[in-house]
Amino acid sequence: MSQSRIAASFAKDSNRKLLVPYITAGDPNLDTTLDLMHTLVKAGADVIELGIPFSDPMADGPVIQAACERALKNNVTLVQVIETVKRFRETNNETAVVLMGYMNPVEILGYKKFAGLASEAGVDGVLTVDLPPEEADELVAELDAVGLDSIFLLSPTTPDSRVKHVCEKASGYIYYVSLKGVTGAANLDTAEVASKVEHIKSFANIPVAVGFGIRDAESAAAISVTADAIVVGSVLVSLVADHGDNPDQLHQSMFDTVNAMRLAMDETGAA
Amino acid sequence: MNTAVESVEGNLSQQYPDSRGHFGIYGGSFIAETLMDPVSELQEAYARYRLDNEFIAEFEWELKNFVGRPNPLYHARRMSEELGGAQIWLKREDLNHTGAHKINNTVGQALLARRMGKKRIIAETGAGQHGVATATVCARWGMECIVYMGEEDIVRQAPNVFRMKLLGAKVVPVTSGSRTLKDALNEAMRDWVGNVDDTFYIIGTAAGPHPYPAMVRDFNSVIGKEIKEQSLEHTGRLPDAVIACVGGGSNAIGAFHPFLDDKEVELIGVEAGGDGLETGRHAAPLSAGKPGVLHGNRTYLMEDEAGQIIETHSVSAGLDYPGVGPEHSWLKDIGRAKYVAATDAEALDATHKLCRIEGIIPALESAHALAYAMNIAPSLGTDKNIVVNLSGRGDKDINTLADIEGITL
Numbered sequence: 104m105s106q107s108r109i110a111a112s113f114a115k116d117s118n119r120k121l122l123v124p125y126i127t128a129g130d131p132n133l134d135t136t137l138d139l140m141h142t143l144v145k146a147g148a149d150v151i152e153l154g155i156p157f158s159d160p161m162a163d164g165p166v167i168q169a170a171c172e173r174a175l176k177n178n179v180t181l182v183q184v185i186e187t188v189k190r191f192r193e194t195n196n197e198t199a200v201v202l203m204g205y206m207n208p209v210e211i212l213g214y215k216k217f218a219g220l221a222s223e224a225g226v227d228g229v230l231t232v233d234l235p236p237e238e239a240d241e242l243v244a245e246l247d248a249v250g251l252d253s254i255f256l257l258s259p260t261t262p263d264s265r266v267k268h269v270c271e272k273a274s275g276y277i278y279y280v281s282l283k284g285v286t287g288a289a290n291l292d293t294a295e296v297a298s299k300v301e302h303i304k305s306f307a308n309i310p311v312a313v314g315f316g317i318r319d320a321e322s323a324a325a326i327s328v329t330a331d332a333i334v335v336g337s338v339l340v341s342l343v344a345d346h347g348d349n350p351d352q353l354h355q356s357m358f359d360t361v362n363a364m365r366l367a368m369d370e371t372g373a374a
Numbered sequence: 375m376n377t378a379v380e381s382v383e384g385n386l387s388q389q390y391p392d393s394r395g396h397f398g399i400y401g402g403s404f405i406a407e408t409l410m411d412p413v414s415e416l417q418e419a420y421a422r423y424r425l426d427n428e429f430i431a432e433f434e435w436e437l438k439n440f441v442g443r444p445n446p447l448y449h450a451r452r453m454s455e456e457l458g459g460a461q462i463w464l465k466r467e468d469l470n471h472t473g474a475h476k477i478n479n480t481v482g483q484a485l486l487a488r489r490m491g492k493k494r495i496i497a498e499t500g501a502g503q504h505g506v507a508t509a510t511v512c513a514r515w516g517m518e519c520i521v522y523m524g525e526e527d528i529v530r531q532a533p534n535v536f537r538m539k540l541l542g543a544k545v546v547p548v549t550s551g552s553r554t555l556k557d558a559l560n561e562a563m564r565d566w567v568g569n570v571d572d573t574f575y576i577i578g579t580a581a582g583p584h585p586y587p588a589m590v591r592d593f594n595s596v597i598g599k600e601i602k603e604q605s606l607e608h609t610g611r612l613p614d615a616v617i618a619c620v621g622g623g624s625n626a627i628g629a630f631h632p633f634l635d636d637k638e639v640e641l642i643g644v645e646a647g648g649d650g651l652e653t654g655r656h657a658a659p660l661s662a663g664k665p666g667v668l669h670g671n672r673t674y675l676m677e678d679e680a681g682q683i684i685e686t687h688s689v690s691a692g693l694d695y696p697g698v699g700p701e702h703s704w705l706k707d708i709g710r711a712k713y714v715a716a717t718d719a720e721a722l723d724a725t726h727k728l729c730r731i732e733g734i735i736p737a738l739e740s741a742h743a744l745a746y747a748m749n750i751a752p753s754l755g756t757d758k759n760i761v762v763n764l765s766g767r768g769d770k771d772i773n774t775l776a777d778i779e780g781i782t783l
């Protein structure tokens with residue numbers, strides 16, 4: 104297989120830091136998700152993290168919990184999320200898509216079937232929040248077999264011995280969770296994150312993305328000085344909560360928020 | 375995932391779980407990265423103190439002097455006569471301080487928290503029994519206590535909410551998801567992720583990431599050990615069967631574990647059959663669910679075709695949980711224990727019978743085990759001995775019982 108979309112995105116321009124927005128698939132419905140994916144690309148997204156809704160999102164704060172509940176009201180399934188990526192690929196073959204979620208829907212579908220369907224649809228990587236590398240051998244093997252990246256998290260509580268181990272297991276990029284807490288919490292210390300990211304880079308031979316707690320263009324730009332990529336989620340999901348019933352407003356606010364981050368990051372990079 | 379049942383040989387009680395908390399394909403640590411460090415800190419602490427003589431001595435002292443152990447193994451003679459078959463013996467966990475088996479575990483975990491220097495305790499609760507038991511040990515040792523409880527359960531179990539508050543705990547209503555026990559567990563996990571440095575999470579059942587299933591089992595194994603000694607004392611032999619209700623599975627695994635290698639003792643777990651297994655409105659993952667991953671472990675779950683966790687139904691809040699401890703999943707698959715269900719109606723009937731015939735008001739949870747024992751006893755000989763773990767007393771349930779009869783207290 105040639106270079107993956109994720110690797111290609113990071114390789115494109117060494118000065119450009121990647122912007123990785125997260126939205127929950129099926130919130131408020133899958134057609135809106137598909138349209139939003141294209142809007143995110145227009146606004147400057149390089150990789151899209153697409154959330155798989157789950158009934159018990161233990162690592163998520165109230166904003167993404169509510170998004171899962173909205174999506175599950177329409178009984179959105181993992182297979183439907185994968186199909187949405189396939190529809191996205193009809194007109195976009197560059198922007199990488201990573202599925203992010205919890206283990207149980209993947210368990211029930213079956214690892215092999217999941218990996219097969221996802222790769223056929225044009226998914227590029229998978230991040231299962233409640234699957235630490237210690238339990239991940241079988242899933243990673245199936246993803247590997249079809250050329251999908253296995254993305255793992257690191258956190259401020261991860262000791263060095265584990266950082267090394269996780270970096271060896273991970274492919275695509277490392278996702279550094281910048282705070283001790285669930286998604287959407289806000290107590291980010293930019294300087295601390297920067298020094299931690301530098302430290303992780305000394306172990307990793309793949310890019311390091313930073314997420315959890317990035318809320319606006321300013322924090323995105325500040326973190327992008329050291330990180331290779333910025334992940335932003337709850338802020339965008341809030342826009343869906345606020346404007347889900349008004350498509351024009353939803354797309355405009357989504358574009359404005361993401362594009363402001365893109366511009367601020369580019370400006371910081373150029374300075 | 376390898377679903378083949380391995381052939382299991384040798385000593386079941388000593389070999390499991392493996393060093394990473396696996397019972398066959400079940401168990402493990404399915405948690406977010408931020409919790410990996412505090413969980414491994416807990417694994418190390420527990421591995422050390424479970425073998426520490428001073429820790430064991432202190433635990434045993436507390437069980438005797440604070441909890442009031444040993445509690446009796448009581449021969450329910452009138453009930454046995456009425457049923458006309460096997461002899462029914464009741465393990466009286468209802469006589470423990472705070473009125474249920476839950477205190478065995480909270481004493482153990484609180485002692486561990488103290489040794490680890492953690493001063494802030496969090497817990498989830500469904501029926502409120504684990505919340506009360508946690509609030510109790512926190513008061514006993516002067517620790518801050520925060521209990522997460524589903525909004526729905528707060529209404530169903532109002533007396534226990536007040537008891538927790540009396541004991542100085544803060545009860546936080548959980549409004550997400552189905553607003554019951556599973557959501558309280560989610561919320562406690564979220565709290566823990568945000569407060570890993572100073573916080574100890576006392577899980578109330580034999581589920582969760584490793585080491586919880588094994589640790590909660592070990593703290594509750596005093597139940598089975600006493601049953602063993604007391605059976606020998608009263609009857610000169612081991613019981614023919616040990617029966618316990620299964621919510622998350624802590625009282626059952628505590629009663630079963632010391633008997634795992636005594637193959638002649640039948641072990642029977644009774645899940646909440648709700649309106650009946652055929653209706654889908656129940657809380658019986660072992661009887662009618664499938665394996666999956668939730669709350670840090672792989673185990674049998676109540677879930678839909680797409681892997682979403684579904685709502686459970688039981689008259690007893692303490693059994694209203696879509697998962698079960700991983701060791702039970704494994705014992706089911708290898709055939710060492712059998713799992714059945716009793717409906718709401720059967721449990722209510724057993725509750726009334728025990729009140730009238732033996733003068734004991736059982737917890738609705740425990741009444742499920744009793745109901746199954748009452749089903750099978752008549753067909754067994756009078757020389758057979760069946761132990762029912764009476765995991766708790768029913769005072770907490772009087773509002774529910776009155777409601778069902780249309781009485782307002």
Ligand SMILES: Cc1ncc(COP(=O)(O)O)c(C=O)c1O
Pocket residue numbers: 474475476500501502503504578579580619620621622623624625626691692693737739740765766767
């Ligand atoms: C009296 C009693 N028995 C049983 C249970 C169920 O829990 P477990 O299956 O962990 O013993 C509860 C839970 O609240 C309880 O209060």
